[in-house]
Amino acid sequence: MAQDEAVIGCTGVLVIGTRGSAGPGEVLVRVRGGSETFLAWSDEPLSRGATVLVIDSRGTRQVDVVAWTDPLDATASYAGGVG
Template sequence: MSPDPSVVGCLGVLTVATRGGSGPGEARVRIRGGSETFLAWSDEALPKGETVLVVESRGGRAVTVVAWPDPSLLAVEMLG
């Protein structure tokens, strides 16, 4: 499956912790007027509940994420 560039730049929340290079977690990402779940890969391990920014689409409903320092922005976006 090809990458989905529309998910890059979206904010999400980890529903399953990532394990860095050891394996993915899962993120619920706000996209296309709703929210969708993606396999979430990150360079370092990130805990469940962490707010993340999608920086790359890997295709096949998988993304690369980084920790996002301001979770209040996600709360505003999710409620908006």
């Protein structure tokens, strides 16, 4: 099945944690003006509630993800501490 390129580069939140090579979890991704769920695969297990970045699409509503921390969030909290 063809890749869903619209989802690559989007962030999401795991609603079911991934199990690394033992199996997928499920991610809720903000895409196309709404939210959609996909099976989520990762190299390492990731916990439910983790923010992830979609790095590839396997087609058939399956994606590869990695843990993600928004670099702008760290900058905002640092800037807030300067007084």
